[in-house]
Amino acid sequence: MSPGINALGPRMRLRSRKEFDRLFTLGRKAAGRNLILWHCGSSPAAPTRLGLSISAKAGCAVKRNRFKRLAREAFRLNRAKLKAGTDMVVYIRPGCRWKTLACAQADFLAVCRAERLLTAPGVSGAGVPPPPTTGSGLTA
Numbered sequence: 001m002s003p004g005i006n007a008l009g010p011r012m013r014l015r016s017r018k019e020f021d022r023l024f025t026l027g028r029k030a031a032g033r034n035l036i037l038w039h040c041g042s043s044p045a046a047p048t049r050l051g052l053s054i055s056a057k058a059g060c061a062v063k064r065n066r067f068k069r070l071a072r073e074a075f076r077l078n079r080a081k082l083k084a085g086t087d088m089v090v091y092i093r094p095g096c097r098w099k100t101l102a103c104a105q106a107d108f109l110a111v112c113r114a115e116r117l118l119t120a121p122g123v124s125g126a127g128v129p130p131p132p133t134t135g136s137g138l139t140a
Helices: 017-026 061-081 101-114
Strands: 028-031 035-041 049-054 086-092
Touching: 017 035, 017 049, 017 086, 028 101, 035 101, 049 061, 061 086, 061 101
Parallel strands: 049 086
Antiparallel strands: 028 035, 035 086
16 A cells, blocks of 8 residues: 555655765754754755654653654644755754644744745744734724
């Protein structure tokens, strides 16, 4: 069975040591509160790809796997907003305090925004709608 259109299949992941090393040596590094992001452009025609790294100091295996799931899901949900052809490695820092997907998304988008990796105009937060207006807006 082939992965769906929103799935994070093998083409969307960095898998080899060589790919990770290329990003660590040639890529730009950006730090957030709970993660560090290395990124490097490859080809605009190539898909945006993700690699994950986490230290054993981040907690037990259950905790580390949860952090990786949250990071993968934050990437998957926001992949359309990212520049095409960008390879990135997300290193989840020891002491990470993500409790929900919203926290992971906010951290991921903040670092991507700081590095100008977002392409969609008006992307200012993790799907936060504009505040509602009161009244009809007409003056008497």
